[in-house]
Amino acid sequence: MMNLKELLINQFKGKNKIKANMENESQKNVFLFEKIFQKGLGLTGILLIVVLLSIFITLLISSTPSIKHLGIKFLYGRAWNPVTDEYGALPFLIGTLLTSLLALIISTPFALSTAIFLGEYYPSGIVSNIFKNIIELLASIPSVVYGFWGIVILVPIIRNLELKMHVLPYGVGILTSSIILAIMIIPYSVSLSRQVISMVPPTLKEGAYSLGATRFEVIIKIIIPHTRSGLFAAILLALGRALGETMAVTMLIGNSHNLPTSIFSPGNTMASVIANEFTEATGNVYLSVLIEMGLLLFVVTTLINISGRQIIKRYILH
Amino acid sequence: MDKLIRLRFYKDRIFKSGIILMTVLSTAPLLLILFYIVKQGISSINWDFFINLPKPVGEKGGGIINGLIGTGILVLVASLIAIPFGAIVGLYLSEYSRDKLSYWVGLSVDVLQGIPSIVLGIIIYLWVVKPTGHFSALSGSIALAIMMLPPIIKSTEETLKLIPGTIKEASLALGVPYYKTILRIILPMGFSGILSGSILSISRVAGETAPLLFTAFGNPFINTNILKPMSSLPMLIFNYAGSAYEDWHKLAWGASFVLIMMILFLNIVTKILERKWKIQF
Numbered sequence: 001m002m003n004l005k006e007l008l009i010n011q012f013k014g015k016n017k018i019k020a021n022m023e024n025e026s027q028k029n030v031f032l033f034e035k036i037f038q039k040g041l042g043l044t045g046i047l048l049i050v051v052l053l054s055i056f057i058t059l060l061i062s063s064t065p066s067i068k069h070l071g072i073k074f075l076y077g078r079a080w081n082p083v084t085d086e087y088g089a090l091p092f093l094i095g096t097l098l099t100s101l102l103a104l105i106i107s108t109p110f111a112l113s114t115a116i117f118l119g120e121y122y123p124s125g126i127v128s129n130i131f132k133n134i135i136e137l138l139a140s141i142p143s144v145v146y147g148f149w150g151i152v153i154l155v156p157i158i159r160n161l162e163l164k165m166h167v168l169p170y171g172v173g174i175l176t177s178s179i180i181l182a183i184m185i186i187p188y189s190v191s192l193s194r195q196v197i198s199m200v201p202p203t204l205k206e207g208a209y210s211l212g213a214t215r216f217e218v219i220i221k222i223i224i225p226h227t228r229s230g231l232f233a234a235i236l237l238a239l240g241r242a243l244g245e246t247m248a249v250t251m252l253i254g255n256s257h258n259l260p261t262s263i264f265s266p267g268n269t270m271a272s273v274i275a276n277e278f279t280e281a282t283g284n285v286y287l288s289v290l291i292e293m294g295l296l297l298f299v300v301t302t303l304i305n306i307s308g309r310q311i312i313k314r315y316i317l318h
Numbered sequence: 319m320d321k322l323i324r325l326r327f328y329k330d331r332i333f334k335s336g337i338i339l340m341t342v343l344s345t346a347p348l349l350l351i352l353f354y355i356v357k358q359g360i361s362s363i364n365w366d367f368f369i370n371l372p373k374p375v376g377e378k379g380g381g382i383i384n385g386l387i388g389t390g391i392l393v394l395v396a397s398l399i400a401i402p403f404g405a406i407v408g409l410y411l412s413e414y415s416r417d418k419l420s421y422w423v424g425l426s427v428d429v430l431q432g433i434p435s436i437v438l439g440i441i442i443y444l445w446v447v448k449p450t451g452h453f454s455a456l457s458g459s460i461a462l463a464i465m466m467l468p469p470i471i472k473s474t475e476e477t478l479k480l481i482p483g484t485i486k487e488a489s490l491a492l493g494v495p496y497y498k499t500i501l502r503i504i505l506p507m508g509f510s511g512i513l514s515g516s517i518l519s520i521s522r523v524a525g526e527t528a529p530l531l532f533t534a535f536g537n538p539f540i541n542t543n544i545l546k547p548m549s550s551l552p553m554l555i556f557n558y559a560g561s562a563y564e565d566w567h568k569l570a571w572g573a574s575f576v577l578i579m580m581i582l583f584l585n586i587v588t589k590i591l592e593r594k595w596k597i598q599f
Contacts, residue, residue, distance in 0.1 A: 033495065051464070186344055291444075305429055
């Protein structure tokens with residue numbers, strides 16, 4: 001069946017011998033249209049690639065003043081002073097890494113449990129549908145609403161906690177934004193890891209069951225080792241999301257330019273600095289520094305995305 | 319021996335209850351957020367809320383008309399750009415998936431999907447706002463359109479790939495050229511998939527703030543000119559949520575309520591479309 005389809009498609013693409021003994025003009029026209037149609041569709045695809053490349057090139061060109069002015073010092077400098085044109089992004093790099101990793105640590109146990117619940121215990125049925133939809137809806141709540149909810153509900157809770165622990169009660173800070181980030185990335189890691197878990201070949205599981213394994217043992221000793229790389233990719237892609245998340249973090253992190261000293265202290269991430277200062281940035285270098293941070297975000301998230309997808313592809317193929 | 323087996327059964331049961339507990343806990347945030355938004359938002363919803371501009375601090379009342387109109391226009395213009403383009407690229411990816419080019423196009427879609435929205439804001443600022451010299455709704459729409467592309471492309475591609483090959487073969491066997499088969503058979507059959515992907519992507523970008531910060535910028539007044547700065551619901555929420563005034567918080571809750579209800583509605587429409595389309599095959 002597949003061969004027949006291939007043959008027919010190839011014929012009409014003009015790749016086959018039929019082209020040679022073509023008889024009349026109208027048939028020639030068909031082949032011409034065919035070519036034009038395919039090329040036209042391909043052109044839109046090329047346009048998409050061009051857009052992506054020009055995004056990268058624009059970022060690169062616009063951040064050259066900053067790269068020239070600061071060089072590698074941009075990455076380890078701590079001072080942030082637009083008046084004297086001194087910019088060090090270290091506090092923001094650390095802020096970004098800290099919030100994202102903390103968010104991953106908080107969200108991963110929940111995401112994995114939910115994925116096992118939906119992929120193994122209840123792969124279909126009403127219960128599964130309800131939970132699946134709820135998790136999906138988490139992804140569609142706007143980031144700014146998460147931020148607002150965090151300000152009104154979460155900040156007072158954290159402030160009370162900080163009072164009890166005798167640290168400065170800011171309320172806002174790394175921990176607060178990590179908790180909100182953790183909630184926001186759950187749907188991304190769940191949807192992928194659920195699919196990976198439900199793809200485990202039933203014969204493997206049945207083999208273990210027939211040897212007398214309990215479900216717990218099947219999950220721990222068969223499913224998780226088998227899906228290890230897929231689950232890793234799911235967590236990696238969630239990390240990519242967390243790194244670039246802007247609005248909720250901007251509203252909750254406290255916007256301090258100092259190096260964060262603990263998870264309770266206020267800080268700033270790369271995205272939140274851009275959001276706060278981009279429209280106020282006066283001077284060529286200042287703007288260009290912010291664009292360089294955007295470039296850094298772009299490169300890092302792109303690398304994470306591509307490697308995550310490669311892992312997933314290899315997992316599905318093998 | 320008996321003891322060991324019983325221990326394993328206990329472990330199994332404890333593990334399962336743990337998993338169920340964690341799953342319920344991870345759905346709790348959504349329910350909490352929805353509960354608060356409905357509780358706080360519903361009290362500020364009335365007719366005046368939909369037809370008035372926000373009022374200064376101290377004055378009671380005020381509405382979100384500028385944000386509503388702004389979001390509507392921004393999303394409409396973005397859809398006009400993104401839906402045709404996205405559907406065509408999706409069609410290309412599904413029908414010519416053996417081309418070498420289509421691998422690179424697919425990769426670009428994946429990369430595009432992962433770009434942080436704030437970076438797109440910067441890009442459109444550099445591409446549109448800086449050359450024209452002022453913030454404009456059009457630039458905001460372009461940023462949103464780029465964000466809408468990946469979901470539209472993916473859902474188009476996946477839908478079209480699901481169409482049974484036999485239908486295509488039947489058409490080809492009748493002597494219909496491949497491009498006509500695509501236009502007359504494949505596209506109409508995949509229409510609902512394209513539609514549901516588009517609606518889903520609209521619901522995703524309707525709540526976006528980050529790409530609008532340096533593009534559409536915001537506007538305290540009603541504006542329908544897409545070449546001028548324009549407000550939007552998420553920008554309104556962002557501006558009023560950060561303030562310390564009770565009245566403005568109330569306004570932000572109301573706006574959040576309206577925005578969430580819009581998004582929920584769009585999601586439900588998508589679900590219905592998807593289900594309807596599934597029955598067809």
